[in-house]
Amino acid sequence: xxxxxxxxxxxIIAGLCSLNIGAQEISVRGGFVEDSLLIxxxxxxxxxxxxxxxxxxxxxxxxxxxxxxxxxGKKFFPTSIREGMAFDSTxxxxxxxxxxxxxxxxxPAIILNGSDSTVINTPLDSIFLTELAPFVSDSTSLKKNLxxxxxxxxxxxxxxxxxxxxxxxxxxxxLLIFGKRIIKWIKLNRLKSQYQxxxxxxxxxxxxxxxxxxxxxxxxxxxxxxxxxxxxDKVPFSVMTTKEILGHDFAREIEEPLKSxxxxxxxxxxxxxxxxxFEQIENFTQHRYGKKVEEIKDGK
Numbered sequence: 640x641x642x643x644x645x646x647x648x649x650x651i652i653a654g655l656c657s658l659n660i661g662a663q664e665i666s667v668r669g670g671f672v673e674d675s676l677l678i679x680x681x682x683x684x685x686x687x688x689x690x691x692x693x694x695x696x697x698x699x700x701x702x703x704x705x706x707x708x709x710x711x712g713k714k715f716f717p718t719s720i721r722e723g724m725a726f727d728s729t730x731x732x733x734x735x736x737x738x739x740x741x742x743x744x745x746x747p748a749i750i751l752n753g754s755d756s757t758v759i760n761t762p763l764d765s766i767f768l769t770e771l772a773p774f775v776s777d778s779t780s781l782k783k784n785l786x787x788x789x790x791x792x793x794x795x796x797x798x799x800x801x802x803x804x805x806x807x808x809x810x811x812x813x814l815l816i817f818g819k820r821i822i823k824w825i826k827l828n829r830l831k832s833q834y835q836x837x838x839x840x841x842x843x844x845x846x847x848x849x850x851x852x853x854x855x856x857x858x859x860x861x862x863x864x865x866x867x868x869x870x871x872d873k874v875p876f877s878v879m880t881t882k883e884i885l886g887h888d889f890a891r892e893i894e895e896p897l898k899s900x901x902x903x904x905x906x907x908x909x910x911x912x913x914x915x916x917f918e919q920i921e922n923f924t925q926h927r928y929g930k931k932v933e934e935i936k937d938g939k
Contacts, residue, residue, distance in 0.1 A: 669761030708733035848914040
């Protein structure tokens, strides 16, 4: 069932994107896939954009405010180039716990331009809440129960202390037995989340460099790569030159691609196959990520 819905979403996004082919302007569209929802149920909101390839555009991530909805997940479709236009699309899965009969949502697409940015919102779209409870009118009669109920008004504090003491003791025992495993699990999940976010965005840069190998775009991708490795390897890559980076033994294997990228970034040369150098340093990053995972598993 989920696979069928996924294919439906792909066809919907592809169809909507195709409406803008040939229009040499920025177009951002979006809306709900479903027409109604239940409280706590997953519904999908699609966002698509067409724009000139030289523009850098990003969609919201999980940190964006989806009020009155709550973020549940997203499906990202890689950038495609057709008839001189770039096409991006993403499907967000959200949930609502509000009781408004009609609920609204619009999401932004952000055009990056150095330190400045331009926000283009999708049209405001609505979705209807399906109510499962029967309609209650002013004439609805309620069942009354006026019988006296004997309630013990004294709180059992001794029992509360026993329960709290037992929970604290159980927590201490669990930490002594499983503390290292819990800490290791937290570290691995945090590392995995950071790498997945890096890989998704970095591969977006590589895709754009295949079409538009501009030095400015290459510089942004290089800075993004350095910032990630600064967190991964605990080395200040963001303020280091290529020569200083290669001073670390583990970075020797990417000497050639880094020097090639430097020639493009600092020499302002357009090199058609520059994306291949970024693919090499992405492979290096994947290797470093795997090494960090093994170090955590080994307790280092």
